[in-house]
Amino acid sequence: MKTPEELQEEAVAKLAETEGKALTPKDRMAIPHQEMPSQMPLERSRNMKEVALGYTAEEARLEAMRCLQCPNAPCMQGCPVKIRIPAFLHAAAQGDFDNAIQIIKESSLLPAVCGRVCPQERQCQQNCTLGKVLKSVDLAVGIGRVERFCADRERELAAQPGAKPTPIAVKPETGKKVAVIGSGPSCITVAADVRREGHDVTMFEALQKTGGVLVYGIPEFRLPKAIVQQEIDNLSRMGVKIETNFVVGRTRTIREMMDEDGFDAVFVGTGAGLPKFMNIPGENFVGVVSANEYLTRANLMRAYDTEHAHTPIYASRKVAVLGGGNVAMDAARMALRLGAEEVHLVYRRTEAEMPARIEEVEHAKEEGVRFHLLQNAVEILGDENDCVTGMKCIRFELGEPDASGRRSPVAIPGSEFVMPVDTVIVAIGNGSNPLISQTTPGLEVNKRGNILVNEQNQTSLEGIYAGGDIVLGAATVILAMGEGRKAAAAINEYLAKR
Numbered sequence: 001m002k003t004p005e006e007l008q009e010e011a012v013a014k015l016a017e018t019e020g021k022a023l024t025p026k027d028r029m030a031i032p033h034q035e036m037p038s039q040m041p042l043e044r045s046r047n048m049k050e051v052a053l054g055y056t057a058e059e060a061r062l063e064a065m066r067c068l069q070c071p072n073a074p075c076m077q078g079c080p081v082k083i084r085i086p087a088f089l090h091a092a093a094q095g096d097f098d099n100a101i102q103i104i105k106e107s108s109l110l111p112a113v114c115g116r117v118c119p120q121e122r123q124c125q126q127n128c129t130l131g132k133v134l135k136s137v138d139l140a141v142g143i144g145r146v147e148r149f150c151a152d153r154e155r156e157l158a159a160q161p162g163a164k165p166t167p168i169a170v171k172p173e174t175g176k177k178v179a180v181i182g183s184g185p186s187c188i189t190v191a192a193d194v195r196r197e198g199h200d201v202t203m204f205e206a207l208q209k210t211g212g213v214l215v216y217g218i219p220e221f222r223l224p225k226a227i228v229q230q231e232i233d234n235l236s237r238m239g240v241k242i243e244t245n246f247v248v249g250r251t252r253t254i255r256e257m258m259d260e261d262g263f264d265a266v267f268v269g270t271g272a273g274l275p276k277f278m279n280i281p282g283e284n285f286v287g288v289v290s291a292n293e294y295l296t297r298a299n300l301m302r303a304y305d306t307e308h309a310h311t312p313i314y315a316s317r318k319v320a321v322l323g324g325g326n327v328a329m330d331a332a333r334m335a336l337r338l339g340a341e342e343v344h345l346v347y348r349r350t351e352a353e354m355p356a357r358i359e360e361v362e363h364a365k366e367e368g369v370r371f372h373l374l375q376n377a378v379e380i381l382g383d384e385n386d387c388v389t390g391m392k393c394i395r396f397e398l399g400e401p402d403a404s405g406r407r408s409p410v411a412i413p414g415s416e417f418v419m420p421v422d423t424v425i426v427a428i429g430n431g432s433n434p435l436i437s438q439t440t441p442g443l444e445v446n447k448r449g450n451i452l453v454n455e456q457n458q459t460s461l462e463g464i465y466a467g468g469d470i471v472l473g474a475a476t477v478i479l480a481m482g483e484g485r486k487a488a489a490a491i492n493e494y495l496a497k498r
Contacts, residue, residue: 004037045367064092082480150368173200178261184212186468189484226295272469282380287388291427316423323427456490
């Protein structure tokens with residue numbers, strides 16, 4: 001692994017070669033993919049600082065120059081919010097980062113967030129022509145990395161002494177009131193788009209801090225919370241009201257908010273935060289915890305900051321994490337940073353079937369997380385005090401593909417073994433919190449508890465819209481934003497007719 005300084009020197013030298021040269025497609029393909037500078041694995045595995053350090057201006061320009069500027073822009077087809085990717089990359093390649101970020105923000109309200117956590121390798125970069133020519137999505141144009149640089153640069157310039165915040169245009173007040181339930185990516189998008197039209201918007205958050213999964217779910221070392229807070233501050237600047245510690249369905253029901261509090265429309269973006277468990281013997285032992293609770297304690301409640309926070313979190317030496325998604329990677333890497341001596345990630349399929357981002361899997365390996373593939377827990381073992389002492393596992397082999405297209409794991413009889421651990425973190429997915437549907441008569445949901453909506457994200461009840469994970473199930477930030485954008489457009493159209 002090269003140091004950030006070595007990567008920067010290489011970028012400066014390569015950029016000098018291209019100055020004043022009209023680049024042909026062959027020239028662009030010859031520019032090497034710019035590696036993302038990052039902290040060294042041993043160092044970062046014991047601190048909460050961001051792992052990926054971001055491109056320099058030279059690295060961002062070189063990576064943007066690799067774009068072939070395809071007339072049909074296949075990359076845009078993979079973007080849920082349809083950012084004009086070739087246009088912003090062209091601007092970045094010219095060093096016009098101001099124009100680049102404005103092009104991005106035509107479609108995306110959270111470029112610094114999406115540039116960090118969105119699975120570009122399964123969205124825009126998967127469709128990249130360059131990646132297909134070079135036969136590797138890893139060699140596609142680093143669209144998300146350039147997006148991140150442009151967003152970070154804008155934020156850093158705005159933070160300089162004497163810099164004035166960019167004005168946010170809001171139309172004259174309409175007198176219409178909209179409630180946004182939740183404060184994650186879909187809700188941030190709806191609040192901004194609806195407020196721009198002049199409607200009175202109030203965002204309601206059940207926890208003490210806004211940001212939803214961006215704050216309680218994604219660790220600081222992947223997404224610094226200051227970035228999320230800036231987006232929340234922008235909403236406040238626009239005039240969006242924010243109420244925390246407000247549990248819709250308990251504090252007030254949706255019907256009370258509409259009939260008694262005067263809200264003309266409601267958007268539900270409460271996410272999918274109900275953890276799933278394995279339903280195996282021993283899951284009630286001390287030392288078994290859902291990844292949701294574990295990450296919430298560490299992220300939102302800053303359990304890692306032992307000098308200033310007093311949030312209790314289970315002290316672990318040997319940790320097993322069950323699952324293969326991004327949440328499992330986050331939990332495993334967080335366990336290292338909280339002082340675990342060993343962290344074992346147990347997944348019942350192979351690495352090829354893991355839903356986690358390739359980058360997160362590689363970072364976890366580099367930091368020392370031990371992967372146990374084609375294995376799964378069948379029982380959690382405990383001592384006389386019901387504290388975890390180990391985990392009985394069984395080995396698998398892959399059979400025929402299941403409904404998702406992934407090959408189904410088949411247990412190998414007689415292959416059971418015991419893994420000695422003192423903590424088990426369950427990260428096998430989340431369901432929808434049923435509180436909203438239980439307290440809103442007539443609101444239709446599917447068998448998984450996800451709210452049913454039409455193409456405009458309207459629910460079965462007039463004036464009530466929904467989007468994000470509460471509709472899609474656990475999805476990505478950018479998909480949730482796309483849902484929010486559709487819902488906001490529908491809400492604005494609905495209110496214009498009232």
